[in-house]
Amino acid sequence: MRVLVIGSGAREHALVLAASHDPAVTALGCAPGNAGTAALAETLGGDMSEPATVAQLAREWKADLVVIGPEAPLVAGTADAVRRAGIACFGPSAEAARIEGSKSFAKDVMAAAKVPTARSEVVDNPAHLDAALRRFGPTWVVKDDGLAAGKGVVVTTDFDTAHKHALTLLDGGHPVVLESFLDGPEVSLFCLVDGRTVVPLLPAQDFKRVGDGDAGPNTGGMGAYAPLPWAPPNLVDDIVATVVQPVVDELAARGIPFSGLLYAGLALTSDGPQVIEFNCRFGDPETQAVLALLRTPIAGLLHATATGTLAGQPPLDWADGAAVTVVLAANNYPGVPRTGDVITGSEAEGVLHAGTRRREDGAVVSHGGRVLSVVGTGPDLRAAREQAYERVAKVHLPGAHHRTDIALRAVRGEIALPTG
Ligand code: AMP
Ligand code: GLY
Numbered sequence: 001m002r003v004l005v006i007g008s009g010a011r012e013h014a015l016v017l018a019a020s021h022d023p024a025v026t027a028l029g030c031a032p033g034n035a036g037t038a039a040l041a042e043t044l045g046g047d048m049s050e051p052a053t054v055a056q057l058a059r060e061w062k063a064d065l066v067v068i069g070p071e072a073p074l075v076a077g078t079a080d081a082v083r084r085a086g087i088a089c090f091g092p093s094a095e096a097a098r099i100e101g102s103k104s105f106a107k108d109v110m111a112a113a114k115v116p117t118a119r120s121e122v123v124d125n126p127a128h129l130d131a132a133l134r135r136f137g138p139t140w141v142v143k144d145d146g147l148a149a150g151k152g153v154v155v156t157t158d159f160d161t162a163h164k165h166a167l168t169l170l171d172g173g174h175p176v177v178l179e180s181f182l183d184g185p186e187v188s189l190f191c192l193v194d195g196r197t198v199v200p201l202l203p204a205q206d207f208k209r210v211g212d213g214d215a216g217p218n219t220g221g222m223g224a225y226a227p228l229p230w231a232p233p234n235l236v237d238d239i240v241a242t243v244v245q246p247v248v249d250e251l252a253a254r255g256i257p258f259s260g261l262l263y264a265g266l267a268l269t270s271d272g273p274q275v276i277e278f279n280c281r282f283g284d285p286e287t288q289a290v291l292a293l294l295r296t297p298i299a300g301l302l303h304a305t306a307t308g309t310l311a312g313q314p315p316l317d318w319a320d321g322a323a324v325t326v327v328l329a330a331n332n333y334p335g336v337p338r339t340g341d342v343i344t345g346s347e348a349e350g351v352l353h354a355g356t357r358r359r360e361d362g363a364v365v366s367h368g369g370r371v372l373s374v375v376g377t378g379p380d381l382r383a384a385r386e387q388a389y390e391r392v393a394k395v396h397l398p399g400a401h402h403r404t405d406i407a408l409r410a411v412r413g414e415i416a417l418p419t420g
Pocket of ligand 2: 206221282284285286
């Protein structure tokens with residue numbers, strides 16, 4: 001199988017790495033890729049933002065399977081274009097990708113499927129903002145009703161901060177979504193979905209705020225771990241039954257079957273799991289932890305998802321133990337990151353690349369906000385965490401920062417489910 005991965009983050013490096021271990025894979029390509037994927041896969045193409053460009057590349061490269069990593073090309077219809085070219089594609093149609101691309105569409109689907117989620121209101125007129133905000137909060141949750149790479153959300157107990165963020169979004173022409181605040185620990189559950197059949201992966205937790213103790217602004221994600229030692233044993237089955245399968249069935253009934261990875265971001269509240277958001281693709285950085293534990297050959301699995309044959313797959317095979325990933329971010333991230341810093345130690349085991357590129361003189365330099373994802377595994381979460389941070393200590397990126405508390409509260413047994 002010739003497998004082409006689209007994207008350039010550590011998530012795509014993790015997908016490429018997993019595919020490189022699959023004996024069914026005869027050729028591996030990545031477009032546009034980064035300095036890490038280049039060591040494992042042929043680096044192809046340049047600008048992948050046009051669906052037609054990706055479809056043409058897939059045809060020319062004779063791909064048997066195209067795996068689309070990020071949401072933007074999915075929302076733009078890249079999976080549709082690849083499938084029209086007669087090539088199997090892992091990733092939903094543009095229509096189905098609206099489950100991530102439009103928060104109001106997601107809310108509508110959830111209401112129809114009776115899936116528990118935060119109460120919400122869309123505001124598109126600044127004159128209605130004040131009154132709307134007073135129907136929520138404190139705590140206020142203010143979101144951009146579109147793709148915002150995890151950065152469009154402000155959660156605050158301060159009315160003025162909420163008001164200011166909403167006005168900024170409205171001034172930029174973006175409708176605003178206000179939501180009731182969901183209390184309780186967050187879970188990311190990734191499910192392979194082939195239109196009908198749902199196969200959940202291990203549950204994970206990510207860390208969205210930039211600083212230790214969840215301080216500072218939201219980011220694309222600063223670290224993650226899987227599985228969740230504190231989760232009740234029936235958690236995954238529960239979420240599939242009450243959240244994922246109903247949404248998959250609702251989309252199918254609307255004639256827009258979801259094929260690819262459906263990511264449910266949930267809060268485990270005292271009223272049970274409630275949806276914070278859906279994403280239409282693998283999450284970053286959770287994928288870097290989850291795939292480190294997957295033993296089932298991935299290409300066959302993604303191909304079965306893309307071709308509607310998940311029901312015939314054997315159960316997934318997972319390594320025992322846990323995985324932790326720590327993101328190394330560039331100076332000033334999540335603001336405009338400094339780039340061009342020389343990185344050393346980035347070829348070591350467990351180091352996945354995101355914003356990196358290889359300079360003409362051979363040096364690997366930073367080329368984005370989240371630069372590396374460093375992964376550790378071990379027989380339990382404590383050991384996995386230790387290995388991840390040992391590996392972080394051996395990588396050098398001038399001015400970089402990372403969180404030092406990824407998975408720490410879980411290791412210490414400090415995560416508790418709210419009781420109803
Ligand atoms: P989103 O972009 O919707 O994933 O939101 C980013 C982050 O904001 C989430 O991972 C949560 O930590 C937080 N968040 C979003 N919506 C809510 C909510 N309704 N209640 C509590 N926290 C939320
Ligand atoms: N881990 C958050 C995301 O991928 O959106």
